[in-house]
Amino acid sequence: MKMTPLVEQMVRHWGEMGARWGISRSVAQVHALLHFTARPVPADEIAETLGIARSNVSGCLKELQGWGVVRLVHLPGDRREHFESINDVWRLFEVLLDERKRREVDPTLKALRECSAQEEAAPKDSPETQRRLSEMLEFFEMMDAWYGEVRRMPIQSRVRLVKAANRIRSWLG
Amino acid sequence: MKMTPLVEQMVRHWGEMGARWGISRSVAQVHALLHFTARPVPADEIAETLGIARSNVSGCLKELQGWGVVRLVHLPGDRREHFESINDVWRLFEVLLDERKRREVDPTLKALRECSAQEEAAPKDSPETQRRLSEMLEFFEMMDAWYGEVRRMPIQSRVRLVKAANRIRSWLG
DNA sequence: CATTCTTTTCAGTAATTATTGAAAAGATGA
DNA sequence: TCATCTTTTCAATAATTACTGAAAAGAATG
Numbered sequence: 459m460k461m462t463p464l465v466e467q468m469v470r471h472w473g474e475m476g477a478r479w480g481i482s483r484s485v486a487q488v489h490a491l492l493h494f495t496a497r498p499v500p501a502d503e504i505a506e507t508l509g510i511a512r513s514n515v516s517g518c519l520k521e522l523q524g525w526g527v528v529r530l531v532h533l534p535g536d537r538r539e540h541f542e543s544i545n546d547v548w549r550l551f552e553v554l555l556d557e558r559k560r561r562e563v564d565p566t567l568k569a570l571r572e573c574s575a576q577e578e579a580a581p582k583d584s585p586e587t588q589r590r591l592s593e594m595l596e597f598f599e600m601m602d603a604w605y606g607e608v609r610r611m612p613i614q615s616r617v618r619l620v621k622a623a624n625r626i627r628s629w630l631g
Numbered sequence: 632m633k634m635t636p637l638v639e640q641m642v643r644h645w646g647e648m649g650a651r652w653g654i655s656r657s658v659a660q661v662h663a664l665l666h667f668t669a670r671p672v673p674a675d676e677i678a679e680t681l682g683i684a685r686s687n688v689s690g691c692l693k694e695l696q697g698w699g700v701v702r703l704v705h706l707p708g709d710r711r712e713h714f715e716s717i718n719d720v721w722r723l724f725e726v727l728l729d730e731r732k733r734r735e736v737d738p739t740l741k742a743l744r745e746c747s748a749q750e751e752a753a754p755k756d757s758p759e760t761q762r763r764l765s766e767m768l769e770f771f772e773m774m775d776a777w778y779g780e781v782r783r784m785p786i787q788s789r790v791r792l793v794k795a796a797n798r799i800r801s802w803l804g
Numbered sequence: 805c806a807t808t809c810t811t812t813t814c815a816g817t818a819a820t821t822a823t824t825g826a827a828a829a830g831a832t833g834a
Numbered sequence: 835t836c837a838t839c840t841t842t843t844c845a846a847t848a849a850t851t852a853c854t855g856a857a858a859a860g861a862a863t864g
Contacts, residue, residue: 461753462756462760463748464746464747464755464756464760464764465746465756465760466748467742467746468742470763471738471739471742475735475738475739477734477850478653478734478735480651480653482821482822482823483823484730484821484822484823486742492736493759493763494760494763494764496757496760496762496763497757497759500840501840501841502669502840506811507860510781510823510824511823511824511825512824512825512840512841513823513824513826513841513842513844514822514823514824515844516796516841516842517823517842519845520842524699535830537832537833537839537840538839538841539841540839543673545763545776547763547766547767548770549772551770561651562648562652565644565648566644569640569641569644573637573640573641573642576636576637577637578789582635582636582637582670583635583637584670585636586638586670587635587638587667587669588668589669589698590666590667590669590718590720591667593635593720594720595722597721599719600794601793603796604793604794606794609794617773620773620774620777622778623776623780623781625775626845650820655851655852655853656852657853673810674810675810683853684853685810685811685854685855686811686812686813686814686853686854686855686856687852687853687854689812690812690813690853693812697859710809710810710861710862710863711809711810711811712810712811728807733840762810782844784809790856793856
């Protein structure tokens with residue numbers, strides 16, 4: 459399949475960005491291809507279009523399906539499995555943020571809680587070290603609670619929340 | 632220098648997390664050591680304590696200073712440069728978020744704008760592809776504007792904003 | 805300004821992570 | 835059940851990134 463210039467640019471860009479997002483180049487490229495092509499594509503066509511190994515595509519698709527941002531569809535008259543990207547950009551970034559929080563924030567919160575409990579049971583550090591630990595824990599607890607709140611809002615409310623940033627600003631004083 | 636169990640745990644944890652944050656293990660460990668030790672430490676002592684090369688510590692400190700989360704101080708009667716972590720956790724994560732936005736969001740916003748302009752000048756893609764491009768651009772524009780708003784608030788307002796999440800939830804309906 | 809202590813640079817090496825391709829496993833239809 | 839098409843697994847290899855250590859450069863002291 460020949461990509462249009464737009465799709466090609468997006469594939470290239472997401473591939474580069476993927477590295478910075480902790481997503482492998484191939485996974486990011488496969489996602490970009492599916493998302494901007496906006497129709498179901500079979501795995502071998504993805505491999506051919508992106509010039510990467512068929513087996514690699516297979517792994518990328520597993521990962522993207524695992525995250526729930528790509529789904530498998532069957533097209534009548536074709537034995538092969540086709541794949542398409544979900545078309546909701548809010549849902550897409552929700553998945554990415556959830557994943558990041560799970561990998562980056564949750565383990566740290568756990569570690570901070572454990573350390574804090576230990577320190578409380580038997581203080582062994584300077585007051586300033588203790589203060590920094592509890593400040594750090596408090597920060598993570600606050601962010602965790604906030605994310606939980608926002609996460610529970612329906613998408614519509616989140617859109618309003620984001621769009622209303624300037625109003626909130628004056629409202630908070 | 633012998634680390635207390637608390638500092639040791641934090642150093643180990645931040646080292647592991649660093650990888651997921653796109654920060655090298657050493658940089659993250661040096662930061663954890665300075666932050667939780669909470670007093671100025673000279674580079675050679677950092678190297679010895681963490682068991683990493685002196686030259687590596689030098690590079691890590693350059694990076695941390697470049698981000699503004701570690702600063703150089705001189706202690707009377709000691710020729711060596713000492714380093715300490717800034718003690719404001721909000722400022723610390725502000726720096727990390729700014730850095731992430733700069734590396735991950737800004738280039739994508741730029742690419743999306745360029746693609747969008749090209750497509751507008753000479754449409755070459757399916758209506759659905761065009762729709763996905765503009766939806767993606769709109770999303771990034773919205774987030775960019777929102778981040779700018781929040782970023783401009785004084786820290787105090789941000790704390791209130793985060794703490795008021797549940798109130799905002801009902802306020803938005 | 806020479807000695808000594810300290811920091812930085814950088815080429816080489818190590819460690820990690822991503823990708824390939826061949827072979828095995830799984831599925832479909834005659 | 836066999837032949838064929840498709841997907842997955844996994845050991846080998848490639849690419850990337852992080853780290854070291856020796857040597858050079860820079861600073862402070864007498």
